[in-house]
Amino acid sequence: MSRYFTEEHEWIDVEGDTATVGITDFAQGQLGDIVFVELPDVGAVVDQGGDAAVVESVKAASDVYAPISGTVTEANPALEDDPALVNTSPEEDGWFFKLTIGDQSQLDGLMNAKAYAAFVEGL
Numbered sequence: 001m002s003r004y005f006t007e008e009h010e011w012i013d014v015e016g017d018t019a020t021v022g023i024t025d026f027a028q029g030q031l032g033d034i035v036f037v038e039l040p041d042v043g044a045v046v047d048q049g050g051d052a053a054v055v056e057s058v059k060a061a062s063d064v065y066a067p068i069s070g071t072v073t074e075a076n077p078a079l080e081d082d083p084a085l086v087n088t089s090p091e092e093d094g095w096f097f098k099l100t101i102g103d104q105s106q107l108d109g110l111m112n113a114k115a116y117a118a119f120v121e122g123l
Helices: 025-031 104-109 113-121
Strands: 002-005 010-015 018-023 034-038 051-057 061-065 070-075 097-101
Touching: 002 113
Parallel strands: none
Antiparallel strands: 002 010, 010 018, 018 097, 034 051, 051 061, 070 097
């Protein structure tokens, strides 16, 4: 499995033609306590850089963007009952949705863990 990151602080795990998407630990830390998550519908087609989900915290609401284009195959049902999972396990149990990858070449424009760490350090 390969993990990539975006400048908007989403992570994406790729396994075959399936990808799992969430927000980074840095992002959840900036947002504060998460109180609500609006997930995309299964079957929704998302475009790279387009709105895919919404996360609301005690501080603000923020869009979650699709790191790549694809079709949503699953939304994380655990977040409906416990949106705080995004705070406690942002890069594991607090994932947002899974999708079938529409264009593998879009992964080339994303950062690896080392590049993302350097990007965050520069903020």
